[in-house]
Amino acid sequence: MDKKAIEAKVLQCFAMTYKKDVAALSRDTRIVEELSSKSLLMVALVSTVENELDVLIPLPEASKMKTIGDMVDEVCARIE
Amino acid sequence: MNILDFVYARAKADPQRVAFPEASNEKMMRAAHEAGSQGYIVPVLVGDPAALKELCAQRGLDGDVFTYVDIQDAAYRDSIIARYVALPGALLSAKSLGRRMPNPLYFAMAMEAVGDVACTFAGIETTTEEVILAGQTLIGLADNISTISSLGIFNIPGFAGSEGTLLAFGDSAVCTNPDAEQLASIAIAACDTLQGLLGWEPRCALLSYSTCGSGNGPLVDKVLEALKIANERRPDLAIDGEFQLDAAINPAVAAKKVRRESRVAGRANIVIWPDLNVGNIGVKLVQQFARADAYGPMLQGFKKIVCDCSRGAPVSEIVGNIAISAVRAGHLEAAAKG
Numbered sequence: 001m002d003k004k005a006i007e008a009k010v011l012q013c014f015a016m017t018y019k020k021d022v023a024a025l026s027r028d029t030r031i032v033e034e035l036s037s038k039s040l041l042m043v044a045l046v047s048t049v050e051n052e053l054d055v056l057i058p059l060p061e062a063s064k065m066k067t068i069g070d071m072v073d074e075v076c077a078r079i080e
Numbered sequence: 081m082n083i084l085d086f087v088y089a090r091a092k093a094d095p096q097r098v099a100f101p102e103a104s105n106e107k108m109m110r111a112a113h114e115a116g117s118q119g120y121i122v123p124v125l126v127g128d129p130a131a132l133k134e135l136c137a138q139r140g141l142d143g144d145v146f147t148y149v150d151i152q153d154a155a156y157r158d159s160i161i162a163r164y165v166a167l168p169g170a171l172l173s174a175k176s177l178g179r180r181m182p183n184p185l186y187f188a189m190a191m192e193a194v195g196d197v198a199c200t201f202a203g204i205e206t207t208t209e210e211v212i213l214a215g216q217t218l219i220g221l222a223d224n225i226s227t228i229s230s231l232g233i234f235n236i237p238g239f240a241g242s243e244g245t246l247l248a249f250g251d252s253a254v255c256t257n258p259d260a261e262q263l264a265s266i267a268i269a270a271c272d273t274l275q276g277l278l279g280w281e282p283r284c285a286l287l288s289y290s291t292c293g294s295g296n297g298p299l300v301d302k303v304l305e306a307l308k309i310a311n312e313r314r315p316d317l318a319i320d321g322e323f324q325l326d327a328a329i330n331p332a333v334a335a336k337k338v339r340r341e342s343r344v345a346g347r348a349n350i351v352i353w354p355d356l357n358v359g360n361i362g363v364k365l366v367q368q369f370a371r372a373d374a375y376g377p378m379l380q381g382f383k384k385i386v387c388d389c390s391r392g393a394p395v396s397e398i399v400g401n402i403a404i405s406a407v408r409a410g411h412l413e414a415a416a417k418g
Contacts, residue, residue, distance in 0.1 A: 040171060043217045047176040056179045059213050 001053075001079065007072045009052050014068055017045040027069030039063065045071075055079055083233060083246070083375055084400050086278070091120035091403040094410045096198035097147070098402060099191055101126045101184035104135055108204045111398035116145040120403045124149055124197055126188045151187045160187075163194040164218070171217055185210070189218040192384055198409035201402055203388035212254070212379065215386035222269065222383050224313045227262040230254045230377035231273045231350075232363065236370045241329050242283065242347040248274050250352050252359035253377040263306035264313065267352045269380040271317045274350055276411035277378075277404060285328035285348035286310075286321030287358070291337040294324075303354055320344035325351065378404060385409040 001009075007027065015022035018035045029035065031042070046062045049055070049071065055078045057071075065071055098115075102108045103125035109132075116123040125132050129148035136143040151157070161181070165174045172180070180186035188200045202211050212228050221228070229251035239245050250270035255262055263286065271282035288303045289295055303322040310319045320342050326333040327345055334346025353359035366372040378401075379386050387405040389398050 039213075039216060040221070043171045047172045050176045050179065051173050054175075059217060060210055063209075063213060 003072075003076055006053065006075055006079065010049060010068065010072045010075060013045060013048045013052055014071075017041055017048055025068060027067065027072060029068045030066060031068065032066075049075060053079065083235070083278070084403070087400070087403050087407050088118070088120060090407045090410070091115075092118070094414075095119055095121050096406040096409045096413070097122045097124050097196070098406055098409075099124045099126050099149075099188035099197040099200045101188040101200065101202050102205045103127055103132055103146075103184075105204045106135075106139060107393075107395055107398065108201075109135065109139065109141065111395045111402060112201075113141045113145055114395065114399045115402040115406075117142070118399075120399075121406045122147060124191075126184045126191070127151060149187075149191070151182065151184055157181050157187070160190045160194055160196070164190050167193060169220060171220070177218075185214050186218065189214050189386070192386075193218045193220075198413060199385035199387060199405050201387045201389070201405055204391055204393075204398075206388075208254070208388050211386065211388040215379070215382050219382045219384050219386055221381055222272075225265045225269055225381045227255050227258065227265050228379060228381040229258075229262075229266040229269055231270045231380055232374050232376035232378070233274075233278075234363075234366055234372045234374055236366050236372040238370060241349065243280065243349045246349070247329065248350040249359065249362060250350060250380075251356070251377075252353065252363045253356075254379070256356045258306075258355060260302050260305035261309055263302065263352065263354065264309035265381060267306065267310045267319050267350075268314050268317065270350050270352060271314070271319065273378060273380045273408065276408045276415075280349055282317060282350055283344045283348050284317065284319045284350040284352060285323045285344050286319065286352050286354075287325055287328060288322035288354060289324065290322055291324045291327040292322070292340070294337070299354065318343040321352075323348075375400070375404065378408070384412060 011022050011025050046057045098121045100112045112123040115121045124147045126149045129150050133143050161174050161177050191197045192200050230253040231250040233248045235245050251266045267284050271284050274282045286303050286307050290300045307321050327337045328348040331346035338345035385405050385408045389401050
């Protein structure tokens with residue numbers, strides 16, 4: 001899967017978890033400021049990303065992510 | 081009152097199964113062994129049983145004190161995963177949990193989530209943040225609670241409060257800058273923690289630099305909003321404020337400053353700091369100036385009991401914290417059974 005396809009999947013996961021229109025999201029979307037500060041939503045997001053992309057994202061790493069792009073980069077690094 | 085003598089007696093009367101995911105650590109193993117030998121708990125070591133038994137023998141400990149859980153046991157692991165994903169509100173999918181099960185911390189917490197152990201005791205090799213994150217993920221937050229926080233009980237020589245020399249402080253360790261909802265959560269959780277551990281009727285004061293409107297501004301407004309939320313969510317609890325510390329714990333000061341009915345003013349047994357700056361400074365003040373002894377901090381706000389011990393704690397302190405966690409877990413289980 002190339003980086004563009006991964007990015008599209010990750011954006012879908014964010015849209016589904018945070019109940020947002022995927023068109024309103026981008027790599028630059030800030031997770032806490034623009035989506036939600038609830039840490040439990042981040043856990044749900046990680047679970048969704050892991051299921052969709054068959055990858056393990058450590059929760060301590062995920063909790064430090066600032067933008068959707070950070071998640072995309074993390075997934076790409078772990079799939080490579 | 082010696083809290084630990086009371087706690088040990090309660091723990092012994094109803095020993096709980098406690099999971100130890102860092103059991104290979106020598107201090108943790110010795111503490112678990114001591115707590116198990118004394119009959120305070122049934123210690124469940126989570127990891128590689130053969131390696132743990134060997135370490136046990138090398139350290140001169142009686143391995144029969146422990147129950148061992150093998151994290152490589154696929155049948156048991158799959159049974160935990162199946163029961164976890166069937167729980168209402170389970171955050172992780174079977175796949176996501178399965179990926180985390182090689183980590184003993186997650187294995188132990190999953191055991192706790194499905195009811196195979198009453199609590200998980202960690203923190204000797206894991207940071208507080210990691211323990212809290214694993215707990216939030218697998219155990220989840222209690223009803224009416226929006227943040228994890230902590231409660232400490234202090235024995236303050238010379239203090240003559242409503243519980244003698246004892247006073248509980250929340251939160252001095254976890255939630256840095258709580259908003260009003262989080263402050264309300266800290267107060268509610270503190271009441272439940274204290275009642276569960278010591279059986280006291282909690283009287284909880286939300287502290288401020290102002291007493292009943294003597295000061296005003298955003299710092300006071302936050303405390304008042306927290307009070308409103310706490311009273312709405314748990315009208316059964318005696319939570320009151322905003323009070324200065326002296327108005328909260330000194331009946332003579334309360335009589336002058338609190339000109340209304342209050343079950344808490346002047347006789348609070350729990351004080352809630354408005355933020356972590358105050359909480360940390362408050363703890364240091366009683367420790368440095370009054371030579372106070374501390375019990376805890378105990379993590380609170382989870383659906384079940386999760387315990388994080390200090391990485392520098394000696395074995396004796398860990399044993400006390402294990403017993404405290406077990407008593408809290410036993411109280412929760414008894415309450416759940418009605």
